[in-house]
Amino acid sequence: MALVRNCLLPSDLLYDVPTNIWVRELDDGMVEIGMTDIAQTLAGSIIHCRPKKVGKKVKKGKSVATVESGKWVGPVRSPFAGNITERNDAVVNDATILNRSPYGEGWIVRITPADMEGDRATLVGVEEASTLYEAYMQEKDLASCIHCEGFEE
Amino acid sequence: MFALYKDAGYQDVLVEEKQALFDQVTQDMRYPETLYGCYECGICVAACPSARFYDFSPRVFAQVMAREDVHTFYELLNDSVWDCSQCFSCTCCPRENNPGAIITIMREVAVNNGLASAKEALQAYSRIIFKIMSTGTQVSPDMLQPDFFPDWGQDVRDVAENLDVWRRAIPPETMHTVELAWDVSEKTRLELYMIWKLTGNLEMIENIDEGLFMILEEVMEELLEEHGYDIDDFDNILED
Numbered sequence: 329m330a331l332v333r334n335c336l337l338p339s340d341l342l343y344d345v346p347t348n349i350w351v352r353e354l355d356d357g358m359v360e361i362g363m364t365d366i367a368q369t370l371a372g373s374i375i376h377c378r379p380k381k382v383g384k385k386v387k388k389g390k391s392v393a394t395v396e397s398g399k400w401v402g403p404v405r406s407p408f409a410g411n412i413t414e415r416n417d418a419v420v421n422d423a424t425i426l427n428r429s430p431y432g433e434g435w436i437v438r439i440t441p442a443d444m445e446g447d448r449a450t451l452v453g454v455e456e457a458s459t460l461y462e463a464y465m466q467e468k469d470l471a472s473c474i475h476c477e478g479f480e481e
Numbered sequence: 482m483f484a485l486y487k488d489a490g491y492q493d494v495l496v497e498e499k500q501a502l503f504d505q506v507t508q509d510m511r512y513p514e515t516l517y518g519c520y521e522c523g524i525c526v527a528a529c530p531s532a533r534f535y536d537f538s539p540r541v542f543a544q545v546m547a548r549e550d551v552h553t554f555y556e557l558l559n560d561s562v563w564d565c566s567q568c569f570s571c572t573c574c575p576r577e578n579n580p581g582a583i584i585t586i587m588r589e590v591a592v593n594n595g596l597a598s599a600k601e602a603l604q605a606y607s608r609i610i611f612k613i614m615s616t617g618t619q620v621s622p623d624m625l626q627p628d629f630f631p632d633w634g635q636d637v638r639d640v641a642e643n644l645d646v647w648r649r650a651i652p653p654e655t656m657h658t659v660e661l662a663w664d665v666s667e668k669t670r671l672e673l674y675m676i677w678k679l680t681g682n683l684e685m686i687e688n689i690d691e692g693l694f695m696i697l698e699e700v701m702e703e704l705l706e707e708h709g710y711d712i713d714d715f716d717n718i719l720e721d
Contacts, residue, residue, distance in 0.1 A: 372628040376660075394696045398626035401608040403692045 329481070330458045333465055335365045335473035336481060338431050342448065343457035344407040345464060347389075350431065351407055351451060354438065358413055361392065362435045363404060366461060368427050369473045372397040377423040379404075379415040379437050386412060388447055392437045395426070404436055408447045414438035429480040490556045499555040505590045506546070506554075506583070515582040519543045525571035525580055537564040539571040539580035546583055562587050563602040595688040607693050610686065615700050617665030617673055622648060622658075667704065674701045 330337040337343070342351040348367035352360040368374065379393040386392050391403035392412060415437045419425050426434045441447055452460065465471075491499075506512060525539040526532050532539070541561070545553045562584055569581040591599040603610070613619045622644055630637040640647060648657045656664050677683050687694040705711075 373626050375623050375626065391692075391696050391699060394700070396608055396611075398624050398629035399605055399608045401611040401693060401696065403696045405692075 330454045332458050332461045333470070333472045334475075335369070335461065335465070336431070337365070337454050337457055337461065339454045341431070342451040342453060343460075344405075344451055345457055345460040347405040347407065349405060349407055351448075352435070353448075357444070358438045358440050359408055359444075360435045360438050361404070361406065361408075363395070363426055363430055365430050365473045365475075366465065366470070368430045368434075369470065370468070371395060371400055371402070371426075373476070374423045374426045377419045377426055377436065379420065380412055382412055382415055384412045386410060386439065392439070395423070406437075406439060407451060408439050408441040409443060410439045410441040412437050413440045424476075427476045428478050432480055491552075491559065494555060496551065499551040502558060502590055502594060503549070503551045503554050505593075506586050509586045509589075511582060512586060515579045515586070516543060516546055517576045517578055519547055519578060520576060522575065525574050525578070528570040528573050530568060530570065531564050531566050535561075535564040537561050539565070539584075542580045542583050542587075543574075543578050558587055558591055559596060559598040562591060563598065589685075592685050592689055600689050603689055607690055610690075611693060611697060614674065614677055614682075614686075614697055615670070616661055617670050618662040620662055621660050622662070623660055667708070671701075671705060671708065671710070674705075 329339055338350075340352070342353070343349070343364065344351070348364050348370070350362055350364050352362075354360055363371075374395055374397050376396040377393055378395075380386070380391070384392075386406045386409065388407065388409040389405055392406045393404040393415075395402055395404055416433075416435050419434060419436060426436075428434070519540065521540065521544070523540060525543070529537070529539050531537045538561075541553075542557060544550075545557060565581060565584045567581055567585065569579070571578075571580045574580075588599070592603075608624070609619055612621060625637055625640050625644065627633075627638050627641055644659045645657075648659055651657075658664075683694065683698070686697065
């Protein structure tokens with residue numbers, strides 16, 4: 329686990345820093361995606377998460393879910409082109425999971441990538457992500473990550 | 482070129498760039514009815530609520546535009562233009578100037594040109610824009626969150642925690658929802674969306690917040706699809 333300005337970045341994940349997304353490669357060829365600790369901090373208390381339906385085709389860089397906090401709304405962008413094979417209904421019922429457990433219970437969708445190798449090449453590992461996030465947070469004037477009560481590391 | 486404030490910022494920005502934006506404001510069809518000359522009496526400032534709280538003055542806008550001071554104009558466009566509450570109290574002007582309307586036009590120019598100040602100023606309102614353009618209601622009770630209203634102290638915590646209970650305690654016309662202020666029919670929502678689209682408002686959003694534009698387009702075009710409408714067949718949608 330890497331730590332950048334109190335923001336957690338698990339070592340076993342890949343990251344798309346500009347869109348604030350993490351990716352976990354699963355054994356069955358699928359990838360699981362979610363929001364980083366930095367993303368949940370920037371959003372504030374999240375009140376809605378609406379992933380797209382299972383079976384939907386998604387393009388790289390396009391939205392797989394809509395996330396809403398008090399006054400902010402934004403897309404969760406997919407770093408992979410492919411099909412949505414699973415969505416996490418737990419975050420639909422209780423979006424605060426994204427604040428409490430961004431890397432565990434707070435996964436958003438699972439995708440079967442159309443071009444695993446090609447799209448994976450655009451992602452970075454934890455070491456490079458740490459350096460990039462340091463600069464990213466500097467640019468966004470974000471002093472540190474904020475963890476709510478019950479935050480799971 | 483004369484600048485009202487000699488220390489006007491953005492000295493590194495080319496004067497041609499500033500002039501082009503200035504021209505976009507003065508060429509707007511509404512502009513001729515906003516400015517008739519300024520006595521510099523300060524009545525607009527006295528009436529302005531924003532002037533009480535910020536380093537902001539509607540009079541400066543009238544003066545800068547009348548003097549064609551593109552340097553200070555550019556500074557205002559990147560800063561003070563977002564401090565106005567658009568209440569139009571400044572229309573009490575004895576010369577019938579309308580500084581608030583100058584600011585309306587300036588804001589549109591800032592948005593249309595994707596200026597960083599516009600992106601920053603509107604970032605905090607993305608959900609409000611999303612709400613009004615996808616549901617037809619501007620605010621929703623669930624916007625009452627402690628991290629957005631820290632100045633409300635414990636009150637906002639109590640309200641946010643039991644929001645659905647509070648909503649049930651008020652008249653049924655509110656539908657008792659926490660996601661909407663009131664219910665807007667799908668027909669109205671679709672009509673509104675077509676108006677945003679045809680009048681170029683969606684393009685404005687795209688210039689400012691591409692992510693917001695993307696989800697808005699997806700949500701609304703899915704709704705159009707559900708109703709069997711073709712997005713390019715405007716006449717049919719509006720007639721139905």
